[in-house]
Amino acid sequence: NAAVSSSNHKKIWELTGNELQQILQTNIIGPFLCSKEVIQWAKKNRHHIRIINVSSGIVDKGAPYLGAYTISKMGLEGLTISVANDAIDDRLISIVSIKPRSVRTYMTKSFFPKKEYLAMDYPDVLAPVFLYAATAQRNEILGKSLDEPCFSADPGAAITMENKLPLIQPLKMQTPVYRSEYRDKGGAYMHFLQNPFGFCPSVVEVLSKVVNNPSVHQYPDPNYTQLREAISAYLNVDPSDISFGTGSSELIDRAIRIFASKRGNIIITKPTWAHVVWPSCIKYDFLPIEVPYTGSVKRKNIKHDLQGILDAINDWTKLVYLVNPCNPTGSIVEKEELRSFLRQIPSHVTVLIDEAYIEFCEPEKRLNLALEYKEVNCRLIGLRTFSKFFALSGFRVGYAYGNPDTINYLERLSLTFNISSMSQLAALTALKDKAFQEKVYKHNFSERKRICEELDQMDIPNMPSQTNFIVFDCPMDREKMRLEMMKEGIFMPNIDAALGGNLTATAVGLYEHNQKILNLLSKY
Structure with missing residues (x-):
């Protein structure tokens, strides 16, 4: 390890040939000559040797004013692999x-x-990874590039996994278990923000009839033909413009893998729906740029900062992820504002708009993305799910839509038989049941309006919503509120960490459940 960088504060093209050559001589030619000599000695004397090259995390993304150093460390990685291969x-x-x-x-x-510099650790924190590199079995380390921060976080995972996967822990969501005694109390499970009626009776009827049909026990249609045609008609898009996933979560992860890159950047809002976006970014070694919302609940004007997102886009930007209507605020971008925003996104950027709650939104406020992705320069993807409005979360059906080229890219990482026969049938049936859809929409619209009006009467600041949940400034301890409602058998959502302050949210449930929550809040 030479620990030599280069002349400070010089761009790569400002370096002289001698300055670059000096760094390469020290950081690449030196290790090459040392390796060559020690390998020849080892072979002559039949002696086991281990070479440990000290590289740098800079090889993953580079850094301004460290061009020569970056080149040399990338070359050192190449030397390590070449020696290992030979x-x-x-x-x-x-x-x-x-x-x-x-x-x-x-x-x-x-x-x-x-x-x-003063915030950095002393070099002795690196000792464990060097000890492992020096003493591990040959078949564990040959040609491997050990990421020291990952090794420090989880040595076993760093040895086994690549990239930044060792920094990821399995996602274990802590959700209350809904038991039959709560249902007997007239309770409700509102935690995951599905419509309060559950899935439509026609789904129950159809699935009960086919459960013993041999066809549903066979491999499903890998092309999702009937469901694809139904969604094509539902959105008025070509069938080839659609890609399916096991819930929209899988499609988000897939889009990040395909359209982002280590040397690029991803732009997301703060807050956003983080359960998938952040873990996916970390495991693929991407660091999102967060653009905070503007406005406040008190002024009833929280919204995406679209100009802030546009200002954050540069030549490195690969992906913009936007939830609209928004989770966790319930707000929506006005149609013309969103249309104008999309037309300003450059062609090298992919925009992923998550419309998980769009069916709860007032129709006149919805921008039809199917008409937009043919008119914009960027790669535009709309993302939808059957989990929320249709309450089919247990069936795991999500879909993306966009122009054929973009969907073709998205399809390249799709899994065969991604959606089961029963799930395809449930989604197809729910999509056809217009009467149930109208019932869900009308109930949500009227109850959402009523809840906001009653919160206003209680002088509880709240945010106008185009989803099936409402953000408000809780007049009591938020956890106490949820525990009190749990005694009534009602499980409320907990998105406090994303909202900050004393903001929290309630789902739009059935009248009687909403009223119990309002009655509790009225005491404060």
């Missing part, structure tokens, strides 16, 4: 590289501002 059958030789975090050294002191 030594695969020669068990005397093993080689590994380590990408350490920045620590306090003469090099970092000369480059980083004093405040950043």
Whole structure:
């Protein structure tokens, strides 16, 4: 490890040939010559050796004013892989590289501002990964590039996994279990924001008739033909413009893998629906840029900062993720404002608009993305689910729609038989049941309006919503409120962490459940 960077504060094209050559001589040619000598010695003397190259996390993304250093460390990674490939059958030789975090050294002191330098750890924090690299079995480390921050977080995972996966823990959502005694109390499970009626009776009827049909026990239609045609008619798009996933979550993850990149950036709003977006970004080593909302609940004007998103877009931007209507605020972008925003997005950017709650929205406020993706320069994808409005979350059916080229890219990582026969049939049946859809929409519209009006009468600040939940400034302890309602068998959503302050949300349930919540709040 030479620990040599380059002349500070110079762009790559400002370096002289001698300056670049000096760095390459030290950081690549030096390790090459050392490796060559020690390998020849080992082969002559039949002695086992291990070479540990000290690389850098800079190889993943680069950094301004460190072009020569970046080139040299990328070359060092190439040297490590090349030696490993040529030594695969020669068990005397093993080689590994380590990408350490920045620590306090003469090099970092000369480059980083004093405040950043003093925030760094001392070099001894790197000892465990070097000890492992020096003592591990050859077949565990040959040609491997050990990411030191990942190793420090979870050594076993860092040895087994690639990229930033060791930094990800399994997502374990803590949700209350709804038991039959709560139902007997007249309770409701409102935590996951589905329509309060559950899925439509026609789905129950159809599934009960086919459950013993041999066809549903076979592999499902991999092209989702009937469901694809039904959604095509529902959205007025071509069948080839649709891609299916096991819930919209899988499609979000897929879109991030396909359209983002390590050296690019992803723009999301703050807050956003984070259960999928953040874990996906971390495991693929992407760092999102967050653009905060504008407005407040008190002024009833929380909304996406579309100009802020446009200002954040640059040549590195690969993906913009926008939830509309928004989770967790319930707000929606006005049609003309959204249309204007989409027309300003450059062609190298993919825009993913998550419309999970769109069926709860007033029709005149919905922008028909099917008409927009043919008119904009960017790759525009609409994303929908059968989990919320249709209450089919247990069947895991989501779909994306966009122009054929974009959907073709999205399809390249889809799994065969992604959606079961029963799930396809349930979604198809729910889509055809217009009477039930009208019932759900009208109930949600009237109850949402009533709840907001009663909150206003109680002087409880609340946010106008185009979803099936309402954000408000809770006049009591939020957790106490949920516990009190749980005694009544009513499980309320908990999105407090995303909202901040004393803001919380209630789902729009049946009249009697909504009234119990309002009665409790009226006491404060």
